Amino acid sequence: MTGRFPDEVEVAIVGSGPAGSAYARVLAELVPGTRVAMFEVGPRLGEPAGVHVKNLPDDEAARARTASEGPGPAEVAPWRPGAARVRREGTFLLDAAHAGGMPSVAMSACVGGMGAHWTGACPRPGDDERPDVDGLDELLDTAERLLGVTRDPFADAPFAGTVRERLAAALDAGRAPDRRVGPMPLAVRVGADGAVHWSGADVVLGEATRADPAFGLHAEALVTRVVVEDGRAVGVRVRDRRTSEEHAVRARHVVVAADALRTPQLLWASGVRPAALGRYLNDQPQIVYAVRLRDVAGRPPAAASAGVSWVPYTRSEPFHGQMMQLDASPIPFVAQDAAPGSIVGLGWFCAKDVRAEDRVTFDAGDLDAYGLPAPTIHYGLSAVDRERTEAATAAVRRAAHALGEPLDPAPVVLSAGASLHYQGTVRLGRADDGTSVCDPTSQVWGVEHLRVAGNGVIGTEIAANPTLTALALAVAGARAIAADLTRTLTGARPAQGA
Ligand code: FAD
Structure with a gap:
C-alpha cells in the first residue's frame, strides 16, 4: 500500500x-x-x-x-x-x-x-x-x-393517464408501436409501502x-x-x-x-x-414549456411522486419529449394553487447535428x-440544428395545446449545455x-x-x-x-x- x-x-x-x-x-x-x-x-x-x-x-x-x-x-x-x-x-x-x-x-x-x-x-x-x-x-x-429501471413506477400518479391519452391522441399517428407515447422508464423502485428509492x-x-x-x-x-x-x-x-x-x-x-x-x-x-x-x-438542444391541464375534475391527494411520460424520437421527428408532472421536474415551474399533477412541464431534447x-x-x-x-x-448550432429546434418547438406547442393551457407565452430554448x-x-x-x-x-x-x-x-x-x-x-x-x-x-x- x-x-x-x-x-x-x-x-x-x-x-x-x-x-x-x-x-x-x-x-x-x-x-x-x-x-x-x-x-x-x-x-x-x-x-x-x-x-x-x-x-x-x-x-x-x-x-x-x-x-x-x-x-x-x-x-x-x-x-x-x-x-x-x-x-x-x-x-x-x-x-x-x-x-x-x-x-x-x-x-x-x-x-x-x-x-x-x-x-x-x-x-x-x-x-x-x-x-x-x-x-x-x-x-x-x-x-x-x-x-x-422500472417501466411505469408512478402509474397511479394523479392525471398521468390523462396526460398520456391526450398526447397519444395528438401525436401517435404514423408512429411504430415502440415509438408511441408512453410512460417514461425510470431508474427508481417503489416499495410495497409506497416508499420511492431513486437509483x-x-x-x-x-x-x-x-x-x-x-x-x-x-x-x-x-x-x-x-x-x-x-x-x-x-x-x-x-x-x-x-x-x-x-x-x-x-x-x-x-x-x-x-x-x-x-x-x-x-x-x-x-x-x-x-x-x-x-x-x-x-x-441536446432543450426546449421547455409548462401547461395547466384543461378540464381535470377534482383535487386528487398529493402523491409521493408525479407521473413522467415520454414521446420517443423518430427518424422524421429527431427529438424526444419528456413530460413531468410538476413535482418530478428538475426545473421549478410555478404552481401556485395548482392541484397535484395538474401542471405539466414539457421538456424536448433535440438530436444534435454531430460535427x-x-x-x-x-x-x-x-x-x-x-x-x-x-x-x-x-x-455552435448548424442550420440543421436550427431546423430541428424549430420543428421541436412546434412539437412542444402541439403537445402543450393537446394537454391544456400554456403558462407562458412561448416555449423557451435553454442555453446550450443545460441538457447535461x-x-x-x-x-x-x-x-x-x-x-x-x-x-x-x-x-x-x-x-x-x-x-x-x-x-x-x-x-x-x-x-x-x-x-x-x-x-x-x-x-x-x-x-x-x-x-x-x-x-x-x-x-x-x-x-x-x-
Ligand atoms: P458522472 O456521473 O458525471 O461521473 C463522473 C465522475 O468522475 C464524477 O463524479 C467526477 O468527479 C469523476 N472524475 C472526473 N475526473 C476525475 C479524475 N481525474 N479523477 C477522479 N475522478 C474524476 N441522464 C439521463 O439519462 N436521464 C436523466 O433523467 C438525467 N437527469 C439528470 C438530471 C440532473 C439534475 C443531472 C445533474 C444529470 C442528469 N442526467 C440524466 C445525466 C446523468 O446524470 C449522467 O448522464 C450520468 O451521471 C453520467 O454518468 P457517468 O458515470 O458517465 O459520469
Missing part, C-alpha cells in the same frame, strides 16, 4: 458515476475477487456509497448537493426563461471564459457523479439513435437491470460489488495521469486530495469514466491524443482548479479511421488495456437521455475485461449472468 491506495490492482476505474460503477458491478459478477480500485475526485455523500441525494433526509441532501459542486464558480444561476447560464443543484459550471458556446456546461464531483442528482429517465434509443454495437438490445436489458451509483454497484472485499472505492482521489508504457496502459497516478500526496497504482486495465469532458481531459493529460479526442461534442468542429480542447499552460489542463468548449447530456468526445467506431477514439468495446485505439466510459462514448445523434445507453456500452467493455482476466489470470471461463 502507498498511503490509503493499493500499489497494484487488476482494474483501476477513474470516476464513480453510473458508468464507472457499471464496470465494477459487471466485474464483481463475472470475475469476483478481481482487485478493482475506483478513484473519485469528489467526496462521499452518504450511505451506501453512490446514494442518490433524493434518498437522503432533507438537511443531509442539501449538504450533499453543495458538497458535489466541486471547485466551479460560486455563481448561482437558477432556471428562469431566457437565463444565459443555467445551473442545477449538485453541479458546477465551467467558468464562462472556458464554456465558450456552451454557457451552461456543468459537471458534478462526488461519489456517484451526476448520478447522485439525476432524474433517472431511462428511455431506450431507437432508429438512428442506436449505437453501432453487436447485441445492443441485450446490453440495454442488462443496463436496465443494473440501474434498477444512484449505489444501485449500479449493487450488493455484488459491495460484498466483494477485492473492490475498493477511494473518494477525494484525483487521477492525474494514465500511465502508458509501450502502447499499453499499466496504471494511474493518483493525488490524495486529503494529503496532496501523489501515488502510483499499477493496473492491468484502466477504465476512464470521468464524464464527457474530463475523460478526454485525462487522456489528453496522459499524452493519449487520437485525432477524434474531444471532437463531435454533442449536447467534428464542436469540441473540447486542452492546453498544458492553462490549468483548471484541480491542476489538470482546463477544458475549453468550441460549440454531453456526448461524443471519446466516441466509438468500427474502424480506427480518425473519426473515433475507441472500438465498440470502448477499447481506446492504439493503447491496449485502456477503456473509456460514459456518455462520451456515444457517437450517434441521440436525443434520448443517454445514461442507459452509456451503461449498455459499459457492460460490453466490462465483459471484454472480464474475458481477458479470466483467460490470463485463471484460465477459466467467466461466470454467467452479467
Whole structure:
C-alpha cells in the first residue's frame, strides 16, 4: 500500500458515476475477487456509497448537493426563461471564459457523479439513435437491470393517464408501436409501502460489488495521469486530495469514466491524443414549456411522486419529449394553487447535428482548479440544428395545446449545455479511421488495456437521455475485461449472468 491506495490492482476505474460503477458491478459478477480500485475526485455523500441525494433526509441532501459542486464558480444561476447560464443543484459550471458556446456546461464531483442528482429517465434509443454495437438490445436489458429501471413506477400518479391519452391522441399517428407515447422508464423502485428509492451509483454497484472485499472505492482521489508504457496502459497516478500526496497504482486495465469532458481531459493529460479526442461534442438542444391541464375534475391527494411520460424520437421527428408532472421536474415551474399533477412541464431534447468542429480542447499552460489542463468548449448550432429546434418547438406547442393551457407565452430554448447530456468526445467506431477514439468495446485505439466510459462514448445523434445507453456500452467493455482476466489470470471461463 502507498498511503490509503493499493500499489497494484487488476482494474483501476477513474470516476464513480453510473458508468464507472457499471464496470465494477459487471466485474464483481463475472470475475469476483478481481482487485478493482475506483478513484473519485469528489467526496462521499452518504450511505451506501453512490446514494442518490433524493434518498437522503432533507438537511443531509442539501449538504450533499453543495458538497458535489466541486471547485466551479460560486455563481448561482437558477432556471428562469431566457437565463444565459443555467445551473442545477449538485453541479458546477465551467467558468464562462472556458464554456465558450456552451454557457451552461456543468459537471458534478462526488461519489456517484451526476448520478447522485439525476432524474433517472431511462428511455431506450431507437432508429438512428442506436449505437453501432453487436447485441445492443441485450446490453440495454442488462443496463436496465443494473440501474434498477422500472417501466411505469408512478402509474397511479394523479392525471398521468390523462396526460398520456391526450398526447397519444395528438401525436401517435404514423408512429411504430415502440415509438408511441408512453410512460417514461425510470431508474427508481417503489416499495410495497409506497416508499420511492431513486437509483444512484449505489444501485449500479449493487450488493455484488459491495460484498466483494477485492473492490475498493477511494473518494477525494484525483487521477492525474494514465500511465502508458509501450502502447499499453499499466496504471494511474493518483493525488490524495486529503494529503496532496501523489501515488502510483499499477493496473492491468484502466477504465476512464470521468464524464464527457474530463475523460478526454485525462487522456489528453496522459499524452493519449487520437485525432477524434474531444471532437463531435454533442449536447441536446432543450426546449421547455409548462401547461395547466384543461378540464381535470377534482383535487386528487398529493402523491409521493408525479407521473413522467415520454414521446420517443423518430427518424422524421429527431427529438424526444419528456413530460413531468410538476413535482418530478428538475426545473421549478410555478404552481401556485395548482392541484397535484395538474401542471405539466414539457421538456424536448433535440438530436444534435454531430460535427467534428464542436469540441473540447486542452492546453498544458492553462490549468483548471484541480491542476489538470482546463477544458475549453468550441460549440455552435448548424442550420440543421436550427431546423430541428424549430420543428421541436412546434412539437412542444402541439403537445402543450393537446394537454391544456400554456403558462407562458412561448416555449423557451435553454442555453446550450443545460441538457447535461454531453456526448461524443471519446466516441466509438468500427474502424480506427480518425473519426473515433475507441472500438465498440470502448477499447481506446492504439493503447491496449485502456477503456473509456460514459456518455462520451456515444457517437450517434441521440436525443434520448443517454445514461442507459452509456451503461449498455459499459457492460460490453466490462465483459471484454472480464474475458481477458479470466483467460490470463485463471484460465477459466467467466461466470454467467452479467
Ligand atoms: P458522472 O456521473 O458525471 O461521473 C463522473 C465522475 O468522475 C464524477 O463524479 C467526477 O468527479 C469523476 N472524475 C472526473 N475526473 C476525475 C479524475 N481525474 N479523477 C477522479 N475522478 C474524476 N441522464 C439521463 O439519462 N436521464 C436523466 O433523467 C438525467 N437527469 C439528470 C438530471 C440532473 C439534475 C443531472 C445533474 C444529470 C442528469 N442526467 C440524466 C445525466 C446523468 O446524470 C449522467 O448522464 C450520468 O451521471 C453520467 O454518468 P457517468 O458515470 O458517465 O459520469
